[in-house]
Amino acid sequence: MISPFVIPDKHVRNNPDYTYTVRSIYFDTPDLLFYREKMEGVPYRLKLRIRGYNKETETAPVFLEIKRKHKVPMTKNRAPFPFSVVKEILNGTQHNPATVFFKKESSHEDYIRFAYQLNKGNLAPTVLVVYDREPYEARADHSIRITFDKNLRSAPLPKIRELYSDDLKALMTDHFILEVKYNKEYPEWMQLIANAFGLKQVAASKYCMSMDNHKGLLEMKPWQLMMARNEAMRRYV
Numbered sequence: 321m322i323s324p325f326v327i328p329d330k331h332v333r334n335n336p337d338y339t340y341t342v343r344s345i346y347f348d349t350p351d352l353l354f355y356r357e358k359m360e361g362v363p364y365r366l367k368l369r370i371r372g373y374n375k376e377t378e379t380a381p382v383f384l385e386i387k388r389k390h391k392v393p394m395t396k397n398r399a400p401f402p403f404s405v406v407k408e409i410l411n412g413t414q415h416n417p418a419t420v421f422f423k424k425e426s427s428h429e430d431y432i433r434f435a436y437q438l439n440k441g442n443l444a445p446t447v448l449v450v451y452d453r454e455p456y457e458a459r460a461d462h463s464i465r466i467t468f469d470k471n472l473r474s475a476p477l478p479k480i481r482e483l484y485s486d487d488l489k490a491l492m493t494d495h496f497i498l499e500v501k502y503n504k505e506y507p508e509w510m511q512l513i514a515n516a517f518g519l520k521q522v523a524a525s526k527y528c529m530s531m532d533n534h535k536g537l538l539e540m541k542p543w544q545l546m547m548a549r550n551e552a553m554r555r556y557v
Contacts (some may be wrong), residue, residue: 321513322456326466329455339454342469344369345478346527347443350546351397352538355446358528362453365389367527368437370406371398376484382406384434399431403483408437410480444549447538448478449530463503470496474530476537477548491533497524 332338341529348354357365366389372382380398388395401409437443451472458464472487498519500510531537537545 321516322466322510325509326456326458326459329457329465332455337454339452339457341374342371342451342453343373343483344371344449344526345445345480345483346447346530347438347450348446349441350542350549352446352531353441355528355531355538363390366437367529368434368441369442370404370410370483370495371455372483376401376403378402378404379386382483384409384431386430386433386437397430397433399427399434407480419498436459442546444546445480446476446549447530447534448475448482448485448528449526450474451526458507461507464507464510465499465501467499467501468496469499469526472497472529473527474533476551481527489533491529497526 327333328338333341346354354365354367367387369385369387370382371385372380374380379402382403383398383400384406385396385398388397442515449472451469454465454468454470458466472492473490474484475482475488478485500506540548
């Protein structure tokens, strides 16, 4: 039904199934503040994560990201690095990546923001979230994106070097997540299609669903979780 209005995203047009794999390690505080804020519906909140795609390669970028929510609008800061440098940064052996790796001043600023939040909140890797994304963009307005996220899977307390791990626990195996991303107006044609299927907008945080997929994390006391995460932090590389 959407095919008359969209084309495959430029990143997947050469892929037979029009998909790529998204891999994210989410950070949180010892008392899981980011998880609790999302579950409680706090209107102003943020998440920190590192994100890579598909399989590990020497040249593929990995992004240090901050995702912010201000009621409805979402904003994102992201700084790209080679994966080897990300491991050095989070292991404390690369202290000044800006001198070598940044092509844009905004990326340097985004790296500083990430490093500030990481240290301010005593944040550490909490859960690895992986899924396959089938993305499309509107023919008339490429800022409108339709994505289908499927095969959601996760792992608790990952080490940074495990970003590309496939030792994961599946969840939501019989569903996918449909997202409609737009800058100005929700497209009328998509609204008609959503109405035809009786679709309703709901919150679908892959981070929270993945946390719920590992109940042991949620049952830990803050000091227990901090000790477990610190052990993972000591074995970044």
